[in-house]
Amino acid sequence: xxxxxxxxxxxxxxxxxxxxxxxxxxxxxxxxxxxxxxxxxxxxxxxxxxxxxxxxxxxxxxxxxxxxxxxxxxxxxxxxxxxxxxxxxxxxxxxxxxxxxxxxxxxxxxxxxxxxxxxxxxxxxxxxxxxxxxxxxxxxxxxxxxxxxxxxxxxxxxxxxxxxxxxxxxxxxxxxxxxxxxxxxxxxxxxxxxxxxxxxxxxxxxxxxxxxxxxxxxxxxxxxxxxxxxxxxxxxxxxxxxxxxxxxxxxxxxxxxxxxxxxxxxxxxxxxxxxxxxxxxxxxxxxxxxxxxxxxxxxxxxxxxxxxxxxxxxxxxxxxxxxxxxxxxxxxxxxxxxxxxxxxxxxxxxxxxxxxxx
Amino acid sequence: xxxxxxxxxxxxxxxxxxxxxxxxxxxxxxxxxxxxxxxxxxxxxxxxxxxxxxxxxxxxxxxxxxxxxxxxxxxxxxxxxxxxxxxxxxxxxxxxxxxxxxxxxxxxxxxxxxxxxxxxxxxxxxxxxxxxxxxxxxxxxxxxxxxxxxxxxxxxxxxxxxxxxxxxxxxxxxxxxxxxxxxxxxxxxxxxxxxxxxxxxxxxxxxxxxxxxxxxxxxxxxxxxxxxxxxxxxxxxxxxxxxxxxxxxxxxxxxxxxxxxxxxxxxxxxxxxx
Numbered sequence: 001x002x003x004x005x006x007x008x009x010x011x012x013x014x015x016x017x018x019x020x021x022x023x024x025x026x027x028x029x030x031x032x033x034x035x036x037x038x039x040x041x042x043x044x045x046x047x048x049x050x051x052x053x054x055x056x057x058x059x060x061x062x063x064x065x066x067x068x069x070x071x072x073x074x075x076x077x078x079x080x081x082x083x084x085x086x087x088x089x090x091x092x093x094x095x096x097x098x099x100x101x102x103x104x105x106x107x108x109x110x111x112x113x114x115x116x117x118x119x120x121x122x123x124x125x126x127x128x129x130x131x132x133x134x135x136x137x138x139x140x141x142x143x144x145x146x147x148x149x150x151x152x153x154x155x156x157x158x159x160x161x162x163x164x165x166x167x168x169x170x171x172x173x174x175x176x177x178x179x180x181x182x183x184x185x186x187x188x189x190x191x192x193x194x195x196x197x198x199x200x201x202x203x204x205x206x207x208x209x210x211x212x213x214x215x216x217x218x219x220x221x222x223x224x225x226x227x228x229x230x231x232x233x234x235x236x237x238x239x240x241x242x243x244x245x246x247x248x249x250x251x252x253x254x255x256x257x258x259x260x261x262x263x264x265x266x267x268x269x270x271x272x273x274x275x276x277x278x279x280x281x282x283x284x285x286x287x288x289x290x291x292x293x294x295x296x297x298x299x300x301x302x303x304x305x306x307x308x309x310x311x312x313x314x315x316x317x318x319x320x321x322x323x324x325x326x327x328x329x330x331x332x333x334x335x336x337x338x339x340x341x342x343x344x345x346x347x348x349x350x351x352x353x354x355x356x357x358x
Numbered sequence: 359x360x361x362x363x364x365x366x367x368x369x370x371x372x373x374x375x376x377x378x379x380x381x382x383x384x385x386x387x388x389x390x391x392x393x394x395x396x397x398x399x400x401x402x403x404x405x406x407x408x409x410x411x412x413x414x415x416x417x418x419x420x421x422x423x424x425x426x427x428x429x430x431x432x433x434x435x436x437x438x439x440x441x442x443x444x445x446x447x448x449x450x451x452x453x454x455x456x457x458x459x460x461x462x463x464x465x466x467x468x469x470x471x472x473x474x475x476x477x478x479x480x481x482x483x484x485x486x487x488x489x490x491x492x493x494x495x496x497x498x499x500x501x502x503x504x505x506x507x508x509x510x511x512x513x514x515x516x517x518x519x520x521x522x523x524x525x526x527x528x529x530x531x532x533x534x535x536x537x538x539x540x541x542x543x544x545x546x547x548x549x550x551x552x553x554x555x556x557x558x559x560x561x562x563x564x565x566x567x568x569x570x571x572x573x574x575x576x577x578x579x580x581x582x583x584x585x586x587x588x589x590x591x592x593x594x595x596x597x598x599x600x601x602x603x604x605x606x607x608x609x610x611x612x613x614x615x616x617x618x619x620x621x622x623x624x625x626x627x628x629x630x631x632x
Contacts, residue, residue: 313482
């Protein structure tokens with residue numbers, strides 16, 4: 001409808017212009033100016049409308065509740081969840097990347113920058129997950145802001161190690177030549193998918209919080225102890241449940257599970273590389289279908305934030321099922337609202353993995 | 359049976375690819391002659407606004423995309439008539455409006471997951487439903503193209519003369535504008551926006567390099583478009599290239615080749631004449 005109205009107005013305006021042009025040819029110059037003004041007017045209006053739209057859709061920032069608390073901006077869901085767990089009621093945490101957004105294709109807006117100006121602590125995963133983090137930290141004026149790369153103490157896996165060795169060369173060519181996420185070329189950023197790494201990241205967050213807010217250090221230490229215990233339990237559950245399937249293969253939407261696979265002795269075959277948003281090529285599809293047949297794989301895992309079409313096509317062809325496996329990088333708003341957190345999603349992942357092997 | 363045909367997804371890719379390449383070449387010939395060669399880009403971008411609108415207002419986003427595509431295409435047609443010499447501006451204006459609207463509306467869509475899944479199309483991942491949809495679409499487009507062939511030919515040649523001699527120009531234009539809109543909105547989700555917006559133009563441009571009549575232009579355009587699609591899929595299957603990009607690049611190779619042939623032929627005939 002908007003289109004019709006707009007095109008009507010536009011065509012009307014333009015018709016008037018061309019008529020005038022015929023009548024007063026000597027004023028062509030001034031007419032052009034008029035046309036220019038007309039278009040810049042439209043531009044200005046659409047710009048204002050756009051800004052207004054952005055402003056009302058995401059007016060964010062720390063509200064009054066945050067007063068007296070440590071203000072934390074976390075990038076992705078695991079960072080948000082970890083920071084909340086360690087900080088408890090002493091902190092106010094904001095998640096930078098909105099719920100349900102695939103973080104590989106997200107970039108910060110001016111609103112996010114404003115949020116950082118207000119914050120005390122900025123928690124990002126690092127290892128190439130948020131390639132823009134360095135840039136924005138360079139341009140933030142907030143001198144008191146502490147920036148924490150949560151993965152700083154973790155031994156990172158190189159992307160090449162993550163890939164299934166057989167098609168290592170083949171895949172790497174793609175990663176480097178064809179898509180924009182060069183940062184993915186080096187390390188696999190999905191460290192939090194190993195409970196042991198999650199523990200490390202939470203420890204790093206606790207340390208940063210203690211350095212900012214000495215007063216509540218005991219609370220942070222206590223929360224960390226609790227979280228560590230949960231991580232160890234989760235680790236134990238994974239190790240026990242996956243033990244019978246050691247050496248088994250899983251087919252996943254994108255190769256995010258390198259750390260998890262390393263810890264529990266299983267192998268991943270990614271439909272796409274470490275990055276989530278690539279179109280597969282026909283040869284890669286065939287390779288995967290053949291492998292699914294060869295290894296007798298019963299289930300293709302897809303991610304909620306990536307279109308399951310490719311996974312579905314492969315599953316249809318190979319005659320197996322599909323199931324969701326969450327890399328946790330962008331939980332949907334419904335999931336967060338219903339109280340889902342790192343541990344509950346990881347438990348679900350474990351259930352899905354076990355049922356795929358059974 | 360060759361390896362490439364042993365896989366169902368490849369059979370589907372080849373079949374749907376072939377169908378689409380034929381009808382897109384037909385529609386492309388009409389659009390290029392109307393100086394609307396960028397209409398595929400404009401429509402596939404505008405369809406984002408339709409997806410966002412569908413998600414926001416709670417109706418099927420695919421229908422939303424189709425609806426917005428039709429409205430956009432008709433707007434292009436309406437604006438084009440008013441602009442005379444600058445008819446290509448119509449495409450730019452509608453494309454800008456579509457992208458702007460999509461940008462603003464997508465700010466209100468909660469989950470980008472929903473949004474993405476309606477934009478993504480890949481020729482190697484076509485569902486059975488999409489394949490059937492493309493079959494129906496192809497039959498409709500081809501039938502209308504053959505039925506209205508004479509009228510289209512006249513309009514492409516000279517729109518005003520056609521109108522004077524009694525061709526229902528408005529009707530024919532509207533029909534083909536709607537057909538293009540529906541094709542782009544379905545094909546963008548099925549095989550990807552890149553393939554569809556390129557195959558609307560490049561094969562026709564290639565054909566115009568060597569063809570000497572309207573009919574041969576159409577036939578050569580179909581040839582280029584079909585061979586590029588099949589060739590691109592075969593290359594993708596055996597050499598692991600991305601299918602969309604390969605198909606488009608192949609059609610560009612045809613364009614260059616046909617232009618060179620056309621040029622040499624012309625030079626030759628000039629010499630002969632002199």
